[in-house]
Amino acid sequence: MQQLKVKGLELNTEWYNKNANFTSVENILQNESADLFLLPEMFATGFSMEPEVVADRSEETFAFLKKMATKYGTALSGTAPVHEEGKFFNRMYFVTPTDTYFYDKRHLFSYSGEDKVYSKGSSRKVIEYKGLRFLLQVCYDLRFPVFSRNTDSYDVVLYLANWPVQRIDAWNTLLKARAIENQAYVIGINRTGKDGNGLVYESSSHCFFADGTEVGSINGGLLSCTLEKEKLQEFRERFRFLGDQDTFHITN
Numbered sequence: 001m002q003q004l005k006v007k008g009l010e011l012n013t014e015w016y017n018k019n020a021n022f023t024s025v026e027n028i029l030q031n032e033s034a035d036l037f038l039l040p041e042m043f044a045t046g047f048s049m050e051p052e053v054v055a056d057r058s059e060e061t062f063a064f065l066k067k068m069a070t071k072y073g074t075a076l077s078g079t080a081p082v083h084e085e086g087k088f089f090n091r092m093y094f095v096t097p098t099d100t101y102f103y104d105k106r107h108l109f110s111y112s113g114e115d116k117v118y119s120k121g122s123s124r125k126v127i128e129y130k131g132l133r134f135l136l137q138v139c140y141d142l143r144f145p146v147f148s149r150n151t152d153s154y155d156v157v158l159y160l161a162n163w164p165v166q167r168i169d170a171w172n173t174l175l176k177a178r179a180i181e182n183q184a185y186v187i188g189i190n191r192t193g194k195d196g197n198g199l200v201y202e203s204s205s206h207c208f209f210a211d212g213t214e215v216g217s218i219n220g221g222l223l224s225c226t227l228e229k230e231k232l233q234e235f236r237e238r239f240r241f242l243g244d245q246d247t248f249h250i251t252n
Contacts, residue, residue, distance in 0.1 A: 002230060004130050007034040008205050008216075008223035011043055012193030014052055018044040022064050029072050032222065033085050035130060037068075038189035039078030040160055042090070043137050047162035047195060048081065049073055050112050051088035055081040065095040073097060075129060079105070079138055080162055087119040089231050092136050092160060094127055101127045103136035114140075126154050132160055132229055137183075142174050142188070146250065150182035151164055159188040166201040171204060180206035183236050185215075192221065210235050 001204040005179030009028055014020045021044045029037065041047060044061050056062070061080035068074050075096040082091045090105040104121030108114040123135045124147065137155040139161035143148060148157060157178060163171045171188065179186035187207045194200050207225035210232055216225035236242065 002131055002228070004036065004132055004229075005034045005221075006038065006187060006207065006225050006227060007129070008038040008187065008189035008207075009040070009043075010190065010192045010203055010205055010218070010221045010223065011040055011044055012221075013040065013191050013195070015045045015046045016048070016197035018060065021045070024106065025064075026068060029068055029074075030221070034074060034224075036075045037076070038134040038158060038160060038187065038223075039076065040188045040189055041079045041162045042081060043078045043160075044080060045072045045189070046191075047112075049117055051081045051083070051117055054089055055083045057083060062093055062095070062100070064092055066100065069095045070097045077136070077158060081118070088117060089121065090114070090118050090138060092125075093136050093137060094158075096129065096130070101125065101136070103138070104140065105138040106147060107140045109140045121135055132156055132227060139163060142171070142178065145178065145181065146248060148182065149176055149245070149248065150184055150242060151245075153179065154182075154184060155229065156227060157182065157188065160200065161188060161190045162195070162199075163190050163204070165202045165204075166200075168202065168204050172206070174207050176208050176212050176214075179210055180212045183210040183232075183242055184237070185209060185232065186227040187216070187223075187224065187225065 079092045094101040103125035133154040175188040203221040
């Protein structure tokens with residue numbers, strides 16, 4: 001049976017300290033093994049509304065992820081503020097030893113002013129890794145089910161987030177809902193601790209199977225789960241709900 005082992009790092013991100021956060025990640029990678037490591041949103045800086053201060057100018061976060069993927073023979077995914085063609089993007093990377101993919105966050109969190117300082121992405125991104133198809137999503141994207149609707153195009157949804165404790169019930173509920181409605185694995189990785197704006201985050205990462213069952217476990221700040229493609233295929237073949245959905249088209 002084909003299996004893919006995933007681990008998510010619930011980092012207590014040091015505010016605006018890329019080198020310290022890079023070191024924290026590598027310290028964990030040295031002692032853990034998985035096919036895929038997931039990192040919280042803006043794991044190297046914290047969720048910042050000052051992209052002119054923290055944005056990568058020389059792709060240093062991407063370079064770090066690529067170095068780790070090559071060194072440890074695994075895949076990593078995390079987001080970083082980047083500057084490109086005069087604009088700032090909240091960019092999610094998915095990096096393997098041989099390939100690189102990215103997705104620019106589509107839904108910008110207007111409540112915090114993210115839409116005023118970052119530009120939104122233009123399209124969804126589905127990538128294939130070790131026989132499974134992954135939809136890349138970032139934090140606030142979770143609140144918009146049409147954008148993540150599964151047209152039998154993916155097997156797993158990844159949500160990398162900085163989701164504070166005062167709204168954590170929505171995070172927990174919507175992750176499970178996305179798994180059920182899309183008949184897919186859904187993995188959500190959240191940070192912990194307190195950020196530079198005083199927002200507090202708690203351990204709240206999850207991995208849900210397509211029926212809404214929690215299949216992940218957290219130990220020492222690490223979410224661990226195993227994805228089984230055959231189990232997912234069997235579930236979809238037994239309950240053919242995706243074939244009954246409405247057709248739609250996203251226009252903007």
